[in-house]
Amino acid sequence: xxxxxxxxxxxxxxxxxxxxxxxxxxxxxxxxxxxxxxxxxxxxxxxxxxxxxxxxxxxxxxxxxxxxxxxxxxxxxxxxxxxxxxxxxxxxxxxxxxxxxxxxxxxxxxxxxxxxxxxxxxxxxxxxxxxxxxxxxxxxxxxx
Amino acid sequence: xxxxxxxxxxxxxxxxxxxxxxxxxxxxxxxxxxxxxxxxxxxxxxxxxxxxxxxxxxxxxxxxxxxxxxxxxxxxxxx
Numbered sequence: 001x002x003x004x005x006x007x008x009x010x011x012x013x014x015x016x017x018x019x020x021x022x023x024x025x026x027x028x029x030x031x032x033x034x035x036x037x038x039x040x041x042x043x044x045x046x047x048x049x050x051x052x053x054x055x056x057x058x059x060x061x062x063x064x065x066x067x068x069x070x071x072x073x074x075x076x077x078x079x080x081x082x083x084x085x086x087x088x089x090x091x092x093x094x095x096x097x098x099x100x101x102x103x104x105x106x107x108x109x110x111x112x113x114x115x116x117x118x119x120x121x122x123x124x125x126x127x128x129x130x131x132x133x134x135x136x137x138x139x140x141x142x143x144x
Numbered sequence: 145x146x147x148x149x150x151x152x153x154x155x156x157x158x159x160x161x162x163x164x165x166x167x168x169x170x171x172x173x174x175x176x177x178x179x180x181x182x183x184x185x186x187x188x189x190x191x192x193x194x195x196x197x198x199x200x201x202x203x204x205x206x207x208x209x210x211x212x213x214x215x216x217x218x219x220x221x222x223x
Contacts, residue, residue, distance in 0.1 A: 035223050051222070054152050054215060056199050082222055094223050114223060122196075123222030124153035136154040138219040139188065 004070065006062020006121075007081045008055050013092040022079055022097045031106040033114045035094040037087045041137070045130040051084045051093060054122040058082070065116040073109040075100040080113055082123055145169075147176065148213040155216055158186050173197065174204040177216055192219055 003022065015034060023030060039046055066078050080096040087093060096113045100106035117123075125137040147170075150163045159180075170176035173195040180186060194217040195202050208214070 052153055053222075054150075054196070054217065057196055057201070057215070057217075060199070061201075118220075118223035120220070121222050122152070122194075122217050122220055124218060125221040126153070136157075136218070137221040139154045139221075 003077050003079055004063075004066055005079060006059055006066055006117075007079075008053050008058055008062075008123075009081050009083055010085050013081055013083055013095050015092065015095055018079065018081065018095055018097055022077060022099050028076070028099065028101040029103040029106040030097065030099050031103070031110040032095065032097040033110050034092050035114070037089050037091045037093055039089045041127055044127075044132065046089070046127050047130050048086060048088065048128045050086050050126045051082070052124050052126070053082070053084050055084075058121050058123055061121050062117065065113055065120065068116070069098070069109045069112050072112065073100075074102070074105040075109040078109060078113060080117060082117065082121070084123070145171070145208065145210045147208060147211070149176070149180070150213060150215045152215065153218050154188065155186060155218055159184050171208055172205050173202060173208065173214055173216075176208070176214060177204075180216075188218055193217055 037049060069078055076099050078098045082094045096110050098106045098110040126134055127137055128134045146167050148165050151159045156162050170179050177190050195204060196215040197212050
């Protein structure tokens with residue numbers, strides 16, 4: 001992981017390692033977000049899911065989001081990482097960490113980064129259900 | 145004009161492959177997607193997609209150049 005970078009990872013995310021890398025470089029407040037694979041989506045039991053990404057553009061856009069957060073909020077450093085591949089219930093799908101001198105900007109920057117990742121970064125999720133066919137999340141009904 | 149098209153996620157599944165080289169009369173990404181949607185029965189409406197040319201987000205009416213790589217981006221679902 002790099003400070004002030006967004007990364008796509010094919011291997012399990014290790015928050016403790018990421019946290020200590022960030023804390024080595026910033027001091028004061030630290031806020032992190034972990035997105036976990038949950039066992040249901042809109043009422044349907046989920047068995048497994050697969051994330052895929054358009055990696056080059058995902059990492060470019062993710063880097064831009066982090067640069068925007070550094071510009072907008074009084075934060076000292078930030079990093080984010082998103083898994084791809086087959087994930088199991090409880091696995092970490094995404095991690096965001098932000099360090100700052102004070103807690104307010106750290107919360108705000110972390111929230112901004114995860115919201116923008118979900119909205120802008122070309123990553124897709126394919127869910128397998130206990131009942132019914134697999135589905136690409138947000139792509140049903142022609143994507144409308 | 146010869147283009148490379150890369151497919152991801154639901155479009156990759158529907159096209160049955162991750163990329164292809166294509167000789168096409170299309171001059172803009174919008175024309176290219178309409179051509180591919182009709183030929184391969186792609187389910188997503190163009191209004192729900194974004195497009196990238198040569199690894200950067202692009203406009204639907206941006207002129208394409210010979211040798212460009214075009215990627216159609218379905219609704220994202222990270223996080």
